[in-house]
Amino acid sequence: MSGDVSRETFSRLEVFASLLRTWNTRINLVSPRDMEQLWPRHIEDSLQLAPLVPQGARVIDLGSGGGFPGMIVGIAAGAEMVFIESDRRKAAFLREAARACGVRAQVMAQRIEVARPAPAPVVTARALAPLDILLGWAAPLLASGGYALFLKGKSLPDELTEAGARWQMSHESHPSRTDPQGTILKVWDIRPVEEE
Template identity: 65%
Template sequence: MTEVSRETRERLQVFADLLTKWNARINLISPRDLPQLWPRHIEDSLRLVPFIPKGERLIDLGSGGGFPGLILGIAAEAKVVLIESDQRKAAFLREAARQCGVEAQVMAMRIEAAKPEPAKFVTARALAPLTQLLAWAQPLLQPDGVALFLKGKNLPAELTEAQCFWHMTHRILNDPRAASDGAIIEISGIKRVE
């Protein structure tokens, strides 16, 4: 379990309770995942905290139920831009940010239509293949920015495909505490292959 302060754990519990309540009405996570909410979703998102400086601004793609964006807003005190096209999920994100005391801007639109000010960090979890994530992230990153993606066991194949379309610097940040077969990939210097 990731070490967080008592206050952070309490704010994460407020988030978990709210997600559980809203999940009965809208599908934020699979109902079969609810018993595993902490290890599968919250703890998995917390794996990014060591890579986000406290109070940093970040853009989270396809925020859905708040993973990892809202969790980083709580645990890293990040200022988050949450991009989510589903209006009902966007309403949940606004309410969860309010109740958890997260400085958040929720953009209820498709990622390619969103034009927030570029950020130092762009994050995503369980959203799309790496090639597509890079296409979305590249215009949203500052020139020295870093993309941090939580990816599953298909990462090696996705990386091989992405390198056909994108120049990038990357490193795989494996975490022995991970509850899944997944890894974090850190990517910078993203440029489309000419």
């Protein structure tokens, strides 16, 4: 899949990968056993979101951690990123990575529940929380007409059922190209069931 990106984007992704490897020796951004699979498991998985994000759009990334998917979206889609990451060491890494990779970014070292960035057209998250919780976090951060993109695993059908008890939403699924059990879930028009 990395062949789908321009040479400039690929070189910026390589800068990011190198920086992540260096920082990962000091703080746990990616589990050590995942480092050998950094490109397919993390970078290429996150890259799948880039075509679903309008070029240059403002994007809020929830629980950004080691920069997945947010930093990859920032690089590949030229997005203006807002990273919300409560761990201050990871937030420091995100600031350094954004600078090194030329990503326009604001890093909020806060818990998602208390962070109050201006709403954005796109909200992203990967391997963060069950859908029910993600919807509660994403809904107030989405601009009118905006949508959320969540990378989800094999438990998605159960999560959709569970979330449906509390949330009304429109959604569509795209199969993951990197994980046979994975799905990219696009969600919009999120509102609590009580509003009906």
